[in-house]
Amino acid sequence: MKSSRDTKQDDNQSSPKKGSWKLFLKLLKRTKPSKSLIATAVAMSLAGTLISLIIPLFTKKLVDGFDISSLSFQQIATFGGVFILQAVVSGLSMYMLNVAGQRVVANLRDQLWRKLLRLPVSYYDNNRTGETISRMTNDTGVVKQLIAENFTGFLTGIISVIGSIVVLFYMDWQMTTVMLAVIPVAALFMVPLGRQMYLVSKGLQTETASFTATLTQVLSEIRLVKSMNAEPREYEAGEKGIAGLFRFGRKEAKIQALIAPLMFFVMIMLLVVIVGYGGMRVSSGALTAGELVAFILYLMQIVMPMSQISTFFTQFKKTVGATERIIDILDASEENHDAGKPVEKADQAIRFEQLSFGYKDSEPVLHDLTFDVLPGKVSAIVGPSGGGKTTLFSLLERYYEPTGGSIKLGSDDIEDYSLRSWRKQIGYVSQESPLIAGTIRENICYGIDYEVGQEALRHAAEMAYAHHFISELPQGYDTEVGERGIKLSGGQRQRIAIARALLRDPQILMLDEATSSLDSKSEVVVQEALTNLMAGRTTLVIAHRLSTVVDADQIVFVEKGRMTGKGTHEELLATHPMYREFATQQLRLSGQNAESAQIG
Structure with missing residues (x-):
C-alpha cells in the first residue's frame, strides 16, 4: 500500500503544462486498442478513398468526350456501381473505426474505475469528489468524442486529401502548386486559434469539474442546506459556476465563429483561384474542360474533409486537457491489496509502538503512542475531541x-x-453507520464474497437485535433503505451495521462512537447488540460517554495525540x-438527565 508520503510525492509531480501528441498516444496505448x-x-477507408478518387477521372472522360449517343448501359452501370461500392466501403470503415474508438473509451473508463477504487484514502482527502466524478464522466466523454467520432472523419479526410493532391500533381503540377499556396495563408490564422482553443477548453474542463463538485456537495447534503435556510447562499455559489461555464463557453463560441468563416473563406479563395487560373489554361489549350471539371471535383475532395480535419484538431485541443487529468489519476499511487x-492468526496482541502520524502539510496528530491491546479483551480510547482517536483507527485500518x-x-x-487479508480480520462500526442505496439484505451482505443463506442472514440480524424491526417492514429484508439509509432511523442503521459486522465474523472489532448519536432507548438496544458482537473478539472502542466503557479491560486516555494515562476505570479515576x-462531569449530567426524565 502506498503511504500518504508517496501520495504527496505524486501530487508534486505536475502534469505537462502543454498538451502533446505523445501524451495522448500514451493514454491511447494504455487502453490496448x-x-x-x-x-x-x-485498409477499407483507404480503398474507399481510392475508389472516390476514380470518380473525377470518369467525369473527366465524360466531359471531354461527351456524346449522348455514345453512352451505354454498361458505362452507366459501371459508374453507378463505383458510387455504391465507395459508399458501402466507406460506411463499413467508419463503423469499424467507431467501434474501435468506443472500445478504447470503454477500456479507459474501466481502467479509471478500477483505479478510483484502488486509490488510497489520502487521495480523496486531497481531491474533491465532484472533480473526481467529472474526470470519470466529462473528461472521458471528451476523449470519446475525439476517438469515436472525430477520428473517423480525420482519418478518411487525411487519406482523401493526400490522394487528391497526388492525383492533382499528376494532372497539372502548376495549378496544384498555385492552389496549395493558399494553405500557408490559412495556417497563419488557424494555428493561433488552435492554441487559444486549447487554453479555453482546459479552463472549461476545470470549471466543469468545479461546478460538478459544487453540485455533488450541495445535493448530497440537501437536508442541511434546507434546515439552515442556505438555499440563497448555495444558489449564489452555483450561479457563479454557471456564469464561469458561460464565460468559457462564450470564448469557445468566439473561436469557433472565427474558424468556420475562415474555412469558408479559404474554400472560396481556392475556387476563385482554380476557376480563374484554370479557365486561362483551358483557353490556352494547356488544359481540357474535362480536366478542369475533374480538378474542381478533386478540390471538393480536399476542401470538404478539411472541415473534418480542423474539427478534429479543435477537439484534440480539448482532449489534451482531459488527457492530462486522466493520466494524473492513472499514474497516482494506489493500494496493492x-x-x-x-x-493466519489474528487472535494475538496488537501493539502500538511509538506510533506517530501527521496529515499532509499539517501538525502531527499522534505522538509516540505505545500501548498493547490484548486478544479477546476490550480496550477503550477516550479523551477530548480532536485528540487523534479516529486517526488511530484509520492507521489500524491502514488507510x-x-x-x-x-x-x-x-x-x-x-x-x-496483504491489505485484503488484514482488512478481512476487521469489523468496523462507526457513529455514522454508512449504508448504500439498496435493500437491507444487500447492506447486511455488503462486501461478503460468497452467497449468504437466509438462515445465516437472519441469525446475524437477530444477534444485532435487527430482525424484529426488519420483519415488520412491508418487504422485510428486501426493503429499500434509500440513499445513505435515509429511510431508516439512526438506531436501525446502527443495528444493520452491527449485523453486517457479525456476518463478516471479524477477529478485530473497532467501534467508533457507535452509540453517541442515539436516544436512550435506542442506545440500550444497540448496546446489547454490541455486547453480542464484542464477545470473544479483540475490541477497540472510541467513546465520549464513559458509561459505555467503564467495564472495559483497559482504558487509554489520549490528549492532543499523546497518551497521558492507561488502566481500568477505577485506576484512572x-x-x-x-x-x-471527565467522569465527574458525565455523572453530574447523567444525574440531571435522570431528574429531568422523572419530572417529565
Whole structure:
C-alpha cells in the first residue's frame, strides 16, 4: 500500500503544462486498442478513398468526350456501381473505426474505475469528489468524442486529401502548386486559434469539474442546506459556476465563429483561384474542360474533409486537457491489496509502538503512542475531541501509514500482511453507520464474497437485535433503505451495521462512537447488540460517554495525540485528574438527565 508520503510525492509531480501528441498516444496505448480492427478499418477507408478518387477521372472522360449517343448501359452501370461500392466501403470503415474508438473509451473508463477504487484514502482527502466524478464522466466523454467520432472523419479526410493532391500533381503540377499556396495563408490564422482553443477548453474542463463538485456537495447534503435556510447562499455559489461555464463557453463560441468563416473563406479563395487560373489554361489549350471539371471535383475532395480535419484538431485541443487529468489519476499511487502474506492468526496482541502520524502539510496528530491491546479483551480510547482517536483507527485500518513507529500483530508489523487479508480480520462500526442505496439484505451482505443463506442472514440480524424491526417492514429484508439509509432511523442503521459486522465474523472489532448519536432507548438496544458482537473478539472502542466503557479491560486516555494515562476505570479515576474530571462531569449530567426524565 502506498503511504500518504508517496501520495504527496505524486501530487508534486505536475502534469505537462502543454498538451502533446505523445501524451495522448500514451493514454491511447494504455487502453490496448484492437490493432487488427483498426488496421482493417484503415485498409477499407483507404480503398474507399481510392475508389472516390476514380470518380473525377470518369467525369473527366465524360466531359471531354461527351456524346449522348455514345453512352451505354454498361458505362452507366459501371459508374453507378463505383458510387455504391465507395459508399458501402466507406460506411463499413467508419463503423469499424467507431467501434474501435468506443472500445478504447470503454477500456479507459474501466481502467479509471478500477483505479478510483484502488486509490488510497489520502487521495480523496486531497481531491474533491465532484472533480473526481467529472474526470470519470466529462473528461472521458471528451476523449470519446475525439476517438469515436472525430477520428473517423480525420482519418478518411487525411487519406482523401493526400490522394487528391497526388492525383492533382499528376494532372497539372502548376495549378496544384498555385492552389496549395493558399494553405500557408490559412495556417497563419488557424494555428493561433488552435492554441487559444486549447487554453479555453482546459479552463472549461476545470470549471466543469468545479461546478460538478459544487453540485455533488450541495445535493448530497440537501437536508442541511434546507434546515439552515442556505438555499440563497448555495444558489449564489452555483450561479457563479454557471456564469464561469458561460464565460468559457462564450470564448469557445468566439473561436469557433472565427474558424468556420475562415474555412469558408479559404474554400472560396481556392475556387476563385482554380476557376480563374484554370479557365486561362483551358483557353490556352494547356488544359481540357474535362480536366478542369475533374480538378474542381478533386478540390471538393480536399476542401470538404478539411472541415473534418480542423474539427478534429479543435477537439484534440480539448482532449489534451482531459488527457492530462486522466493520466494524473492513472499514474497516482494506489493500494496493492494482494502484496504481503495472509493473516493466519489474528487472535494475538496488537501493539502500538511509538506510533506517530501527521496529515499532509499539517501538525502531527499522534505522538509516540505505545500501548498493547490484548486478544479477546476490550480496550477503550477516550479523551477530548480532536485528540487523534479516529486517526488511530484509520492507521489500524491502514488507510494511512505511520510517519513514525509501527503497529504490530504479535511480533509482525501489520504492513507485512496483504491489505485484503488484514482488512478481512476487521469489523468496523462507526457513529455514522454508512449504508448504500439498496435493500437491507444487500447492506447486511455488503462486501461478503460468497452467497449468504437466509438462515445465516437472519441469525446475524437477530444477534444485532435487527430482525424484529426488519420483519415488520412491508418487504422485510428486501426493503429499500434509500440513499445513505435515509429511510431508516439512526438506531436501525446502527443495528444493520452491527449485523453486517457479525456476518463478516471479524477477529478485530473497532467501534467508533457507535452509540453517541442515539436516544436512550435506542442506545440500550444497540448496546446489547454490541455486547453480542464484542464477545470473544479483540475490541477497540472510541467513546465520549464513559458509561459505555467503564467495564472495559483497559482504558487509554489520549490528549492532543499523546497518551497521558492507561488502566481500568477505577485506576484512572484514582490517578488521572482529567479522566476524573471527565467522569465527574458525565455523572453530574447523567444525574440531571435522570431528574429531568422523572419530572417529565
